[in-house]
Amino acid sequence: MTPLIAGNWKMNGSLAANEALLGALAQGLAAPGAAEVAVCVPAPYLAQVQALKAKWPALARLQLGAQDVSHQATGAYTGEVSAAMLQDLGCRFAIVGHSERRQYHGETDARVADKAKQALARGITPIVCVGETLAEREAGHTVEVVKRQLAAVIHANGHCISEIVLAYEPVWAIGTGKTASPEEAQAVHAVLRAQLHAATPHAGLLKIIYGGSMNAGNAAALLAQPDIDGGLIGGAALKAPDFLSILAAAA
Numbered sequence: 001m002t003p004l005i006a007g008n009w010k011m012n013g014s015l016a017a018n019e020a021l022l023g024a025l026a027q028g029l030a031a032p033g034a035a036e037v038a039v040c041v042p043a044p045y046l047a048q049v050q051a052l053k054a055k056w057p058a059l060a061r062l063q064l065g066a067q068d069v070s071h072q073a074t075g076a077y078t079g080e081v082s083a084a085m086l087q088d089l090g091c092r093f094a095i096v097g098h099s100e101r102r103q104y105h106g107e108t109d110a111r112v113a114d115k116a117k118q119a120l121a122r123g124i125t126p127i128v129c130v131g132e133t134l135a136e137r138e139a140g141h142t143v144e145v146v147k148r149q150l151a152a153v154i155h156a157n158g159h160c161i162s163e164i165v166l167a168y169e170p171v172w173a174i175g176t177g178k179t180a181s182p183e184e185a186q187a188v189h190a191v192l193r194a195q196l197h198a199a200t201p202h203a204g205l206l207k208i209i210y211g212g213s214m215n216a217g218n219a220a221a222l223l224a225q226p227d228i229d230g231g232l233i234g235g236a237a238l239k240a241p242d243f244l245s246i247l248a249a250a251a
């Protein structure tokens with residue numbers, strides 16, 4: 001399957017910084033590659049990236065993603081951004097259920113499932129994040145937690161589940177410099193793959209990507225695992241050489 005390397009810029013960037021970063025990425029993306037590549041940018045900058053993609057042909061390969069989407073379609077939800085709006089701005093992906101949204105914005109499994117549903121209804125691929133905290137891991141609850149989080153999304157989305165990208169992101173590995181070992185990550189990916197197999201005949205084609213301090217040094221070993229189909233990249237996505245090295249490791 002074609003791997004996916006998706007950057008998550010989080011709440012970083014400015015008009016000037018984004019243009020500089022995309023300019024540097026354009027040089028590395030001009031040639032066709034064997035991996036899919038995307039950046040999930042703050043909502044206010046989606047239009048800027050859409051415009052730069054139109055202006056710079058070298059960015060044609062770069063797909064656009066959002067970092068969140070509303071669980072509602074339209075209406076009186078001040079501050080929310082709907083899937084239809086993301087579609088308008090050319091988004092191919094929307095991250096849903098990132099651990100920072102679950103932790104700081106109280107997003108429940110059911111809410112994350114509704115967000116995935118809204119994205120799918122507009123032809124946007126939700127990158128559904130699941131992952132255990134350090135306390136949950138130490139208590140031996142990793143499998144139970146990620147299966148519960150995924151089950152909610154399967155339950156709400158039925159056969160459309162084959163259209164998602166799943167991201168396993170152990171919370172203790174995000175932004176900490178600690179990475180799950182390739183074997184640890186693979187073990188969880190295999191559990192998630194088995195759960196998807198029970199839900200859809202297309203589970204073998206569904207991308208399960210890993211996120212959590214993936215960088216230029218550890219990407220190749222992680223991406224070599226049979227059930228790791230790409231990466232969701234935070235910190236390293238803000239540095240063009242690092243992001244391009246991870247992309248090269250995937251290709």
Ligand code: PEP
Nearest residue numbers: 174175211212213234235
């Ligand atoms: C993320 O935010 O999804 C992430 C994986 O971050 P980092 O790569 O910085 O750990």
